[in-house]
Amino acid sequence: MAHLQQRRSQNVSGEFYVDSTCIDCDTCRWMVPEVFHSAGGQSAVYHQPTSEIERLRSLQALLACPTASIGTVEKPKDIKEAQQSLPILVAENVYHCGYHAEDSYGAASYFIQRPEGNVLVDSPRFTPPLVKRIEEMGGIRYLYLTHRDDVADHQKYAEHFKCDRILHSDEINSGTRDVEIQLSGSEPFELAPDLLIIPVPGHTKGHTVLLYNNKFLFTGDHLAWSDELNQLIAFRRACWYSWTELTKSMHKLVNYSFEWVLPGHGRRYHADAKTMNQQLQQCINWMKSTK
Ligand code: SF4
The missing domain is CATH 3.60.15.10 (Ribonuclease Z/Hydroxyacylglutathione hydrolase-like)
Structure with missing residues (x-):
């Protein structure tokens, strides 16, 4: 689980964030380039998902992240849908x-x-x-x-x-x-x-x-x-x-x-x-x- 208190300052405000445990493996950036980018040697959210499909893909990246460094402010109610995808x-x-x-x-x-x-x-x-x-x-x-x-x-x-x-x-x-x-x-x-x-x-x-x-x-x-x-x-x-x-x-x-x-x-x-x-x-x- 990502931790809000470790939320990187490079993230834009909003629901999704990357915390400081990111190992910079690049996965989230190629999976959802419209949401994640590289900033200061680690990943960060530069654009919050604005559609259902962007949200689903961001949750897929959250599940794919090897270090559980991607988090959401609220516990995602649709995580099962992402798991099924x-x-x-x-x-x-x-x-x-x-x-x-x-x-x-x-x-x-x-x-x-x-x-x-x-x-x-x-x-x-x-x-x-x-x-x-x-x-x-x-x-x-x-x-x-x-x-x-x-x-x-x-x-x-x-x-x-x-x-x-x-x-x-x-x-x-x-x-x-x-x-x-x-x-x-x-x-x-x-x-x-x-x-x-x-x-x-x-x-x-x-x-x-x-x-x-x-x-x-x-x-x-x-x-x-x-x-x-x-x-x-x-x-x-x-x-x-x-x-x-x-x-x-x-x-x-x-x-x-x-x-x-x-x-x-x-x-x-x-x-x-x-x-x-x-x-x-x-x-x-x-x-x-x-x-
Ligand atoms: S998938 Fe996780 S560890 Fe890899 S770059 Fe993204 S946030 Fe960092």
Whole structure:
């Protein structure tokens, strides 16, 4: 729960506010850019919601915030409606889970609803309203983990949904040693005809990305859109293994066709496959010029 006595002075007056526990993960800002912005190294409300849909989306951000740093002056009577609205549809049968986990520094996780079995991409917080919604949506067949940083409550999800977790063996540590499917090597792994896991070492040694239906690329911390640079980027200052390897891994993705980049951190990006490929090339050129 956010605390009124910790309300940041940068918020405009009114119902919604951000308190001083904000870890500046950016989630609320990309979820509801018309309400939240960056001010003084943390988020703040600069425009109070003025319509029902803005209020609903602000409550979704409140629920998604990994540190419960977003509050309302009055206890929201419509919070159940907001809980019911998560996960949020991105496109087709792909959803953004919300309920980001502080353990993964607020990384986004996604849910693919498919007849052959649903896939949870990276771990959100294990929280009853989301667990109930996922049950209603058919449970989880696979919990795919892009890399070691975004595993959060994987154990609880695995125990509750009896799903198989997937993680590259180079990412395994004491907290993930029981992961059911441990990938190895650098070749792509076809989990199903519509699910291809592509190793992309760089951010970490065993980082992988998931390509679903040749359309949706779940990129973890490998690739994201930057509003600031107005292009696709990799995270130079958060590269824990090798920038050279990361650049090589980015080259690999040029051979695949996709229309969505859905990252853990950073902004998502949607374009037709041709434009996406051009953006990827631009990203690679930028990476080569970035020391
Ligand atoms: S979602 Fe929460 S922690 Fe993240 S930037 Fe917004 S207020 Fe801060």
